[in-house]
Amino acid sequence: MLNIVVCAKAVPDPKETSNIRIDPVTKTLRRFDIPLVLNPLDKNALEGALEVKEQLGAHITILSMGPSEAGNIVKECLALGADQGFLLSDQAFAGADAYATAYTLAKGIEKIGSYDVIFCGMASSDGSTEWVGPEIGTFLNIPVVTMVKEIVECGGEWWKVKASLENGYRLMQVKLPALFTVTRELNTPRILSFSGITKARKKEISQWGINELGVSGESVGLKGSPTTVSEFGSKESKREVEIISGTRQEKAERLVQRLADKGVF
Amino acid sequence: MNGFFERVHSGYFKRQQAFQKNQDEGGNSEMIDFTFTEEQEMFRKAAREFAETKVAPKVAEMEETGKVSEEIVEALGKAEMMALTIPDEYGGLGLGYSARLIALEEISRISVATAMMLQVFALGIEPIVKFGNDEQKKKYLPGLAKGERLATTAVTEATGGSDPTGIRSSYKKDGDDYVINGRKCFITNSHIADTINVLAKDEKNPKAFSTFVIEKGTEGFKPTREEHKMGFRGCNTGELALENCRVSKDQLLGEEGKGLRITMSAIGDVGRGGMVGCALGLQAACLEASLKFATERTLYGKPISALQTIQNKLAEMKIDLEAGRLLGYRAASIQDKGLRSSNEFAVAKYFTTEAAQKAAKIAVDIHGGYGCMEEYAVSRYLRDAFVLGPSAGTSDIMKVIIGRWVLS
Numbered sequence: 001m002l003n004i005v006v007c008a009k010a011v012p013d014p015k016e017t018s019n020i021r022i023d024p025v026t027k028t029l030r031r032f033d034i035p036l037v038l039n040p041l042d043k044n045a046l047e048g049a050l051e052v053k054e055q056l057g058a059h060i061t062i063l064s065m066g067p068s069e070a071g072n073i074v075k076e077c078l079a080l081g082a083d084q085g086f087l088l089s090d091q092a093f094a095g096a097d098a099y100a101t102a103y104t105l106a107k108g109i110e111k112i113g114s115y116d117v118i119f120c121g122m123a124s125s126d127g128s129t130e131w132v133g134p135e136i137g138t139f140l141n142i143p144v145v146t147m148v149k150e151i152v153e154c155g156g157e158w159w160k161v162k163a164s165l166e167n168g169y170r171l172m173q174v175k176l177p178a179l180f181t182v183t184r185e186l187n188t189p190r191i192l193s194f195s196g197i198t199k200a201r202k203k204e205i206s207q208w209g210i211n212e213l214g215v216s217g218e219s220v221g222l223k224g225s226p227t228t229v230s231e232f233g234s235k236e237s238k239r240e241v242e243i244i245s246g247t248r249q250e251k252a253e254r255l256v257q258r259l260a261d262k263g264v265f
Numbered sequence: 266m267n268g269f270f271e272r273v274h275s276g277y278f279k280r281q282q283a284f285q286k287n288q289d290e291g292g293n294s295e296m297i298d299f300t301f302t303e304e305q306e307m308f309r310k311a312a313r314e315f316a317e318t319k320v321a322p323k324v325a326e327m328e329e330t331g332k333v334s335e336e337i338v339e340a341l342g343k344a345e346m347m348a349l350t351i352p353d354e355y356g357g358l359g360l361g362y363s364a365r366l367i368a369l370e371e372i373s374r375i376s377v378a379t380a381m382m383l384q385v386f387a388l389g390i391e392p393i394v395k396f397g398n399d400e401q402k403k404k405y406l407p408g409l410a411k412g413e414r415l416a417t418t419a420v421t422e423a424t425g426g427s428d429p430t431g432i433r434s435s436y437k438k439d440g441d442d443y444v445i446n447g448r449k450c451f452i453t454n455s456h457i458a459d460t461i462n463v464l465a466k467d468e469k470n471p472k473a474f475s476t477f478v479i480e481k482g483t484e485g486f487k488p489t490r491e492e493h494k495m496g497f498r499g500c501n502t503g504e505l506a507l508e509n510c511r512v513s514k515d516q517l518l519g520e521e522g523k524g525l526r527i528t529m530s531a532i533g534d535v536g537r538g539g540m541v542g543c544a545l546g547l548q549a550a551c552l553e554a555s556l557k558f559a560t561e562r563t564l565y566g567k568p569i570s571a572l573q574t575i576q577n578k579l580a581e582m583k584i585d586l587e588a589g590r591l592l593g594y595r596a597a598s599i600q601d602k603g604l605r606s607s608n609e610f611a612v613a614k615y616f617t618t619e620a621a622q623k624a625a626k627i628a629v630d631i632h633g634g635y636g637c638m639e640e641y642a643v644s645r646y647l648r649d650a651f652v653l654g655p656s657a658g659t660s661d662i663m664k665v666i667i668g669r670w671v672l673s
Binding site for chain 1: 303304307308310311314315318319344345346348349358360364368
């Protein structure tokens with residue numbers, strides 16, 4: 001049976017982005033002030049795995065790195081239909097950049113053992129580096145396709161996928177095992193169901209720290225991060241107000257023209 | 266205690282005895298825990314996602330047409346919302362009444378009409394769960410759990426509702442069959458229900474009432490007038506006519522002559538409990554809309570939420586919502602233990618529906634002129650709030666029930 005790993009991240013609820021704070025000392029995001037939710041693009045990644053499971057049969061493992069509160073989002077993934085979950089949680093993992101995060105997740109995947117496909121969201125809604133997926137693939141030495149918007153063929157040893165480009169797509173043929181980062185175009189994620197939640201009661205979530213992963217504290221978290229954020233700057237956004245005059249017809253035409261000039265259409 | 270009462274309430278008494286024994290022995294000496302479990306929090310999330318993605322896009326259409334959205338009914342079935350209180354051996358989820366209250370509150374937060382429709386599906390399901398024999402349960406419940414069949418309960422008539430003994434619909438025995446005549450009014454889901462529990466009185470004995478499960482399409486049974494309500498638009502309410510409607514003895518629910526207890530016990534616990542869910546959702550919606558408006562609307566150079574008078578209004582809504590949730594979920598937890606909860610739900614129903622009316626008025630007040638515009642949801646909230654009151658018993662009737670409880 002196909003073994004699929006889905007990397008899932010707990011992120012501050014994007015609906016409450018106005019409340020996100022930056023820690024002035026560590027320059028990392030302070031996530032605890034607002035509720036954690038499943039990263040929106042990871043929902044697409046999980047949905048992709050679930051659709052493959054429905055089509056071919058598969059065993060889906062959720063892997064997440066984060067504080068113990070992130071266990072809730074692993075549980076949510078199990079309620080949505082994944083089969084087992086692992087949470088990598090250790091004080092030593094805190095403050096990880098994309099590289100250290102990818103390293104830790106790759107170690108987790110190695111410990112899980114068997115895998116054919118790894119799905120990741122293209123980016124997280126908080127960090128938005130888009131690096132973690134490709135870096136996991138690099139650590140595991142497997143092919144990576146980023147920005148997958150359609151799985152064209154998935155029956156055999158080789159998968160065909162369409163990856164988004166700015167003005168189109170490229171059709172890629174990839175040999176498994178492989179890692180795919182997905183875009184929101186891939187699918188419409190299903191919503192939680194009451195029966196899914198009750199079925200998740202029997203599904204296991206294991207928690208691993210540095211000892212279980214067999215990694216040193218120096219190679220993970222803030223200490224294992226080669227990149228640091230030295231400064232945050234806010235972007236000023238200004239609103240321009242323009243009153244469009246004329247008859248109703250003229251106003252509509254001028255409005256459409258102005259929007260077209262601004263590149264909205 | 267007579268034999269019938271003991272039989273139909275055997276589950277209730279067994280659970281009550283087990284609970285009491287547990288308490289007496291000091292085992293699980295329950296501390297009062299006001300937190301939802303992790304699973305209940307996930308139920309809330311599931312219900313909220315459902316309401317926001319499946320119900321919200323249809324609200325405007327329902328307001329415009331006043332008609333039930335078939336897409337919403339189908340989505341409710343797919344999301345297993347009708348299965349919540351049906352035991353798993355009959356295709357349900359068996360999750361109980363706290364889970365149901367969570368679902369209703371979240372759906373009502375988006376559409377009170379949809380929550381009302383759903384709550385009355387359960388009101389039609391409950392008598393079969395509690396009083397149906399095994400054949401009846403096997404026949405009706407799996408389809409009702411999947412949403413393939415829709416349910417309601419028909420008690421109210423022009424001459425009786427809160428006083429069900431005043432109804433005039435009657436039945437007479439004819440061999441192994443019963444022939445029913447009468448007219449029901451203000452029946453929620455009247456035109457969409459496939460399985461209807463109908464209360465009627467014995468033509469020869471006005472003190473004997475029986476409940477029959479009637480299926481849509483039965484000869485002599487038909488929905489007639491459809492009401493046009495000021496609120497709950499998108500939730501069907503109407504009249505049912507029974508003209509020499511012949512049903513078999515297999516459609517008799519429980520014991521002949523004991524039907525009053527069957528329908529009233531469902532209305533007392535499930536009906537009032539459902540209204541609490543509808544009211545809590547509306548209270549929450551009023552507070553959310555008001556908070557949003559108050560933080561965006563600028564007056565005297567700052568958001569009106571900075572004005573103490575507006576803060577007082579928001580505080581009043583918050584106090585009522587918190588208190589209403591405590592009353593409602595406490596009653597639901599009592600119901601989940603298999604204990605009688607109709608009095609506790611009467612208190613919660615009175616409080617939350619009154620609070621919802623108050624919250625809707627405050628919400629419109631905070632919105633000022635905008636609150637009178639149909640583009641703003643609060644105008645709908647105000648109309649919906651005033652339909653909450655009489656549904657499943659007016660506030661005055663709740664006080665009568667609570668008064669009797671106090672004096673008992």
